[in-house]
Amino acid sequence: MTDGPAGVLAAGRCRRCSAELTAWERSRCGCGGPLGASQAETLYAVACSLAGPVHVRDLVRLALHDHQHAIAEASAKVAVASDRRFCWSGAGVYALYRHGPLPGPRNLEHVSRVVLTTAGGPLTVNALDYCLKALGYRYNPASLRNAVRQSRRIAPLPDGRWWHPVGEEAERTLIREVPVVPRQGHREWAGVRDALAVRVATALSEREARLRPVAEPERFGLDWGGQVSLW
Incomplete structure (x- = not known):
């Protein structure tokens, strides 16, 4: 070339x-x-x-x-x-x-699906919000909550986190419904997916580091025990 x-x-x-x-x-x-x-x-x-x-x-x-x-x-x-x-x-x-933002999605529900697919596990809305803001998205947090709750593909868990199907079949469905890559672009999808997984992991680690001082059991002389959750 x-x-x-x-x-x-x-x-x-x-x-x-x-x-x-x-x-x-x-x-x-x-x-x-x-x-x-x-x-x-x-x-x-x-x-x-x-x-x-x-x-x-x-x-x-x-x-x-x-x-x-x-x-x-x-x-x-x-x-x-x-x-x-x-x-x-x-x-x-x-x-x-x-x-920073991802190719393909045209709304918060689609973006959330892609991120949850690569996050390595379910996330709370607050953790998901942190990841999306780190990727450069701009929106009202209430809009994200509504998008997640109204999604047919994202499901709530009893602990307050939100889950999206993972695995090869789930990924095929995802890129068919959210065109992150052109059709038949499975190799390109793998590249975007793996790069995003690193970016999401970095954002979650950064969030945990920022929240950890607040979650210290004896912060301000109080014993919070296990009541403070980072997620």
């Missing part, structure tokens, strides 16, 4: 900007400018130039400022919502995989 104006994939990364690319980005990066004249290509080039999730209105503003491409906000919302290169990050907020 040789370098091109759009940046070419090299071992899963763009040779020009070194950003990690997903299977949805089809081995091409927009760091060198729009890959075509469409609204989606201009918006993708804008997203490639950013450091994190932004609202669609900011993508529109930068499309005009950086590329002299005037796009109506309503049209931009349709373009990014239907283009899986863009990762939904909250209400009207989008990013790319390189920024």
